[in-house]
Amino acid sequence: MGMTMTQKILASHAGLDSVQAGQLILANLDLVLGNDITSPVAIKEFSKLNKSSVFDKDKVTMVMDHFTPNKDIKAAEQCKMCRDFCGEKEVTHFYDVGKMGIEHALLPEKGLVTSGNVVIGADSHTCTYGALGAFSTGVGSTDMACGMAIGKAWFKVPSAIKFNLTGELRKYVSGKDVILHIIGKIGVDGALYRSMEFTGEGLSSLSMADRLCIANMAIEAGAKNGIFEVDDITIEYIKEHNGAEPKIFKADEDAVYDEVIDINLSEIEPTVSFPHLPENAKTFDEIGDIYIQQVVIGSCTNGRLEDLREAAEIMKGRQCAKNVRVIIIPATQQIYLDAMEEGLLKIFIESGAVVSTPTCGPCLGGHMGILAKGERAVATTNRNFVGRMGHVDSEIYLASPATAAASAITGKITSPWNI
DSSP, X not given: OBOOHHHHHHHHHHTOSOOOTTOEEEEEOSEEEEETTTHXXXXXXXGGGTOSSOSOTTSEEEEOOSSTTTOSHHHHHHHHHHHHHHXXXXXXXXXXXXXXXXXXXXXXXXXXXXXXOEEEESSGGGGGGGGGTOEEEEOOHHHHHHHHHHSEXXXXXXXXXXXXXXXXXXXXXXXXXXXXXXXXXXXXXXXXXXXXXXXXXXXXXXXXXXXXXXXXXXXXXXXSEEEEOOOHHHHHHHHHHTOSOOOOOOOOTTBOOSEEEEEEGGGOOOEEEOTTOTTOEEEGGGOOOOBOSEEXXXXXXXXXXXXXXXXXXXXXXXXXOTTOEEEEOOSBHHHHHHHHHTTHHHHXXXXXXXXXXXOOGGGGTOSSSOBOTTOEEEESSSOOOTTTTBOTTOEEEEOOHHHHHHHHHHSBOOOGGGO
């Protein structure tokens, strides 16, 4: 019986010739990740294991991104705990204010993940790294603690859904529209504990930013992980950021999938997910006049340079609508610097937007853009649950950077094709 991409990677890290869906395995880890919210719990659990050091100081990373720069005393204490732990254990890859970025944008940029890796992170959007052909998945803080201690984790091998991509995206349609379309099609539990595996000739039209966005939101369909077949675009990205020889795991021709779903990228339209679930996806033939009070362009889903360029192209020479707060959050310091040097930040500020230091901030209702009762936001983030960005009676509409930028200009949810 043939294996999927995910199954091949897991088999190799478990020292097995083959694995099958449902099998329990103990796999070696290439990277263990935590952030300023999840790491303190893992650190407390780690202290119970009587380990004097982490399994490999180069294969553990902590990124202070959710509540940093620290928004209050509790956030400051959590970051201090992480800072002290990483200093004591001599963890190589600790990222704090001035060096940090939003974790799932930062780690690929820093070359800490490459194809064929097995990565766990105490954050549900750790599945982002599947864009690079890695198996990556979110875990609890206790699993993170054990991973830091022994460099291994237990997994139940997932079955898979194959997404066969054809065609190419039209202007102002991006990976965000693709994944919102898919989640709208299969639902928030449509890939529950399964691998979402992306392949097909349509891959060539998807940039790495598109792929990182799509893999990031695999969890919003309930998936264990999302993963893209490695191609020339992947290899070029790895060569630029990592330098390691990529390990390529291609699905067998007789690999078993629960189902195969064909997606013609040429047919994807600008898409918006309505409150309060990502599966409530609508295209603009279904959307009337919905006025908004806030726009957020950023996050681990859509805070990359390509996203900012697309937003700036729409906002250039235009003014944000009156009474709409527009918040731009570059995902890393490097992206911030590149956007500044390209003049993108000038465009945003002149249009009436504010530009923030890299942070998760408003995505999880942390800081830098909390919603009041009755307010609506268009956001390029990944979740629109009740109370996710502030008051329980506020609303979040998930969209691409192009749609968010168009909406910022008009003050209502607007297709970038109509601006």
